[in-house]
Amino acid sequence: MKRRSFLITTAATAMIASAGLPAFAEEPLKVGFIYVGPVGDMGWSYQHDQGRQAIEAEYGDKVQTTFMESVPEGPDAERALTQLALEGNNLIFATSFGYMDAVMNVAAKFPDVKFEHATGYKTADNVAVYDAKFFQGRAIQGTIAGRMTKSNKIGYIASFPIPEVIQGINSAYLHAKKVNPDVEMKVVWAYTWFDPAKEADAAAALIAEGVDVVMQHTDSTAPQAKAQEAGNVITFGQASDMGAFAPMPRVTSTIDNWAPYYVQRVGAMLDGSWASGATWGGIDTGMVEIGEISDAVPAEVKAEALALKDAIAAGTYHPFTGPLNKQDGSAWLAEGVTAEDGELAGMNFYVEGITAELPQ
Amino acid sequence: MITLIKRPTPSKTWSWATPIVAILATMIAGGFLFAALGKNPVEAIRVIFWDPLFGPNAAYFRGQLLVKAAPLILIAAGLAVGFRAGIWNIGAEGQYIIGAICGAGLALAVYPAESVWLFPAMVVLGALGGLLWGMIPALLKIWFNTSEILVSLMLVYVAQNLLAYMAFGPMKNPQGFGFPGSRNLQQYASAHNPELIAGTGAHWGVMAAIVAVIATYILMHRHLAGFRIRVAGEAPRAARFAGVNPSRLVMVCLMLSGALAGMAGLFEVAGPNGQITDGFNSGYGFTAIIVAFLGRLHPIGILLAGLLMALTYIGGDMAQLMLQLPAAAIQVFQGMLLFFLLGFDVLTNYRIRIGKGAKA
Numbered sequence: 001m002k003r004r005s006f007l008i009t010t011a012a013t014a015m016i017a018s019a020g021l022p023a024f025a026e027e028p029l030k031v032g033f034i035y036v037g038p039v040g041d042m043g044w045s046y047q048h049d050q051g052r053q054a055i056e057a058e059y060g061d062k063v064q065t066t067f068m069e070s071v072p073e074g075p076d077a078e079r080a081l082t083q084l085a086l087e088g089n090n091l092i093f094a095t096s097f098g099y100m101d102a103v104m105n106v107a108a109k110f111p112d113v114k115f116e117h118a119t120g121y122k123t124a125d126n127v128a129v130y131d132a133k134f135f136q137g138r139a140i141q142g143t144i145a146g147r148m149t150k151s152n153k154i155g156y157i158a159s160f161p162i163p164e165v166i167q168g169i170n171s172a173y174l175h176a177k178k179v180n181p182d183v184e185m186k187v188v189w190a191y192t193w194f195d196p197a198k199e200a201d202a203a204a205a206l207i208a209e210g211v212d213v214v215m216q217h218t219d220s221t222a223p224q225a226k227a228q229e230a231g232n233v234i235t236f237g238q239a240s241d242m243g244a245f246a247p248m249p250r251v252t253s254t255i256d257n258w259a260p261y262y263v264q265r266v267g268a269m270l271d272g273s274w275a276s277g278a279t280w281g282g283i284d285t286g287m288v289e290i291g292e293i294s295d296a297v298p299a300e301v302k303a304e305a306l307a308l309k310d311a312i313a314a315g316t317y318h319p320f321t322g323p324l325n326k327q328d329g330s331a332w333l334a335e336g337v338t339a340e341d342g343e344l345a346g347m348n349f350y351v352e353g354i355t356a357e358l359p360q
Numbered sequence: 361m362i363t364l365i366k367r368p369t370p371s372k373t374w375s376w377a378t379p380i381v382a383i384l385a386t387m388i389a390g391g392f393l394f395a396a397l398g399k400n401p402v403e404a405i406r407v408i409f410w411d412p413l414f415g416p417n418a419a420y421f422r423g424q425l426l427v428k429a430a431p432l433i434l435i436a437a438g439l440a441v442g443f444r445a446g447i448w449n450i451g452a453e454g455q456y457i458i459g460a461i462c463g464a465g466l467a468l469a470v471y472p473a474e475s476v477w478l479f480p481a482m483v484v485l486g487a488l489g490g491l492l493w494g495m496i497p498a499l500l501k502i503w504f505n506t507s508e509i510l511v512s513l514m515l516v517y518v519a520q521n522l523l524a525y526m527a528f529g530p531m532k533n534p535q536g537f538g539f540p541g542s543r544n545l546q547q548y549a550s551a552h553n554p555e556l557i558a559g560t561g562a563h564w565g566v567m568a569a570i571v572a573v574i575a576t577y578i579l580m581h582r583h584l585a586g587f588r589i590r591v592a593g594e595a596p597r598a599a600r601f602a603g604v605n606p607s608r609l610v611m612v613c614l615m616l617s618g619a620l621a622g623m624a625g626l627f628e629v630a631g632p633n634g635q636i637t638d639g640f641n642s643g644y645g646f647t648a649i650i651v652a653f654l655g656r657l658h659p660i661g662i663l664l665a666g667l668l669m670a671l672t673y674i675g676g677d678m679a680q681l682m683l684q685l686p687a688a689a690i691q692v693f694q695g696m697l698l699f700f701l702l703g704f705d706v707l708t709n710y711r712i713r714i715g716k717g718a719k720a
Contacts, residue, residue: 032681038686038687038688039686066681066684067684068677068680068681068687069680069686069687070687070688071677072639072642073637073639074632074633074635074637074639074640074642075427075428075628075632075633076642076673076677078632079424079427079674079677080677080681082420083417083677083678083681084681086416086417086420087681087682097539098541098637098639101544101546101634101635105546121537121539160528160540160638161528161540162539162540163537163539191524191638345537346537359528359529
């Protein structure tokens with residue numbers, strides 16, 4: 001309790017100090033970011049930084065953004081967030097799941113600072129959460145993979161067995177299976193979000209097992225490079241477009257486009273309408289973007305993929321539509337029933353047909 | 361012609377002067393690095409070394425300095441004893457993890473029972489876990505003459521996998537919606553390692569670090585056992601004649617350093633970090649090796665070195681935020697410190713003679 005009041009006093013002092021400045025020079029809204037990786041990872045953190053730059057481009061002098069990169073989850077994140085708050089940032093984006101408890105701790109100490117936490121589930125009056133429906137992109141990837149695989153083996157480099165990743169594996173598998181009943185899914189758990197060496201090893205292992213499609217839920221381009229070496233293996237850009245590897249091996253990509261959301265939230269701060277909440281955006285809001293489908297994809301497959309994308313965007317098709325069973329054969333969704341967001345958010349099982357075992 | 365001439369005995373003066381010279385050299389070389397990145401070098405050095413101590417909001421950062429330094433000092437104090445004896449425990453990171461798992465495991469098993477005995481019991485279990493993990497390389501060395509360097513290092517990776525297994529499996533928060541990570545011990549009163557004096561950052565781990573410094577000082581410099589340990593490191597044969605049992609020495613050194621590392625892990629998981637997560641270990645066990653050498657394997661030196669290392673972390677974060685220096689540049693800066701230390705260490709054991717080479 002004491003510590004809380006100490007910090008509030010410090011923050012208040014800082015605010016009084018800044019309020020003492022000439023009032024005609026309007027203070028810009030200060031927006032801070034912490035990234036879990038380097039901004040140059042060309043994947044997750046890079047995309048968040050693109051969102052930050054979009055804020056600057058949109059609001060110019062009215063905002064001032066800063067960021068800290070490669071902030072480890074845990075106490076270091078808590079310190080970094082406190083530091084951003086002490087520096088007078090009014091809105092702080094914490095862009096990794098593992099920052100969750102740190103955000104909650106710091107948010108409690110700085111009730112006047114607003115926090116936005118990516119991919120988490122804890123909210124407060126001054127903490128909003130946001131995430132993207134990446135599984136929508138996986139549906140399109142699965143369709144292309146199912147159509148294009150010759151060995152009928154699809155490899156998946158998974159990061160951590162958390163709902164977001166499991167949704168992706170299930171969605172990719174279901175849609176590959178839909179167009180090609182013979183497909184088989186091989187999953188390798190890399191236990192990292194970003195580690196080029198590990199990701200390359202995982203890709204090499206999958207390719208050695210005969211897969212000719214490599215999907216990745218990790219952020220480096222190392223699997224793309226391995227696939228390129230191997231020749232007839234296709235991949236999908238993850239988080240960012242990874243267009244340097246087009247047209248082969250990268251045939252399309254799922255891009256996390258945080259810019260529209262970030263611009264909107266900063267706008268809400270500027271006009272005073274910011275409110276806490278939970279946002280789960282998809283293809284419809286532009287948060288999930290499908291990168292250009294390259295010429296390596298046959299025209300009819302491309303048309304099929306684009307039609308699927310349009311159906312998802314229009315809301316006429318949901319990637320998880322019954323009848324669907326769980327891996328153990330028990331019923332999950334009845335005919336025509338679609339999965340609810342809340343249920344997906346906690347997804348901890350494979351769908352029927354995946355033979356791999358989910359690490360517990 | 362520059363020649364190195366071995367000193368008959370290591371120079372006392374240089375042994376204490378090298379860390380200071382190394383720090384100055386790091387500041388100069390780092391200054392050039394920052395200048396090359398287009399930042400004002402003087403300002404960067406000021407932000408890293410001065411601002412966390414005396415800048416605005418220093419009251420908060422001074423506390424954080426203790427939070428960051430405590431585990432480093434606690435681990436390094438134990439490692440230094442072994443290093444003096446020529447027993448190289450490189451696996452403190454693993455012992456740190458196991459300590460955290462054992463201590464937190466107890467709390468998670470009895471949750472939500474409240475008892476004043478819980479936290480002390482967790483500390484004991486944490487120390488015991490680290491001790492046993494440290495005993496593995498000791499026993500293998502005694503029985504099979506394996507290298508404790510390799511075995512202790514490899515056990516870090518085993519511990520890391522065990523940690524991931526715990527975070528995703530048995531210790532996963534049952535109320536965590538399928539997300540990895542244990543319950544947060546900060547929200548469990550009996551298990552929490554809180555700040556003892558609000559606003560100072562000082563938790564039980566800081567106290568333990570201070571006690572460890574005093575205890576190892578007495579052991580190494582005021583006690584016959586310490587003399588034997590040092591002799592064993594400097595002149596193994598002489599030590600054997602003096603009645604030192606090498607097997608027992610290996611056991612004692614690895615168990616002591618393991619126990620201290622395990623305790624450090626427990627204090628961290630129950631305090632600043634709060635959770636068992638797959639990324640719980642943030643390299644303290646490895647950084648502590650640098651701290652031990654930077655502190656000349658002397659308890660007081662380690663105390664100062666731990667604080668200095670913490671300062672470069674916290675100041676480095678500040679430099680990132682205030683000057684938008686890339687995180688990688690800060691890491692290079694930290695690496696330089698060890699590089700220069702080892703480089704200037706030559707002067708402890710050698711004299712430089714400039715001019716004609718020594719007689720042929």
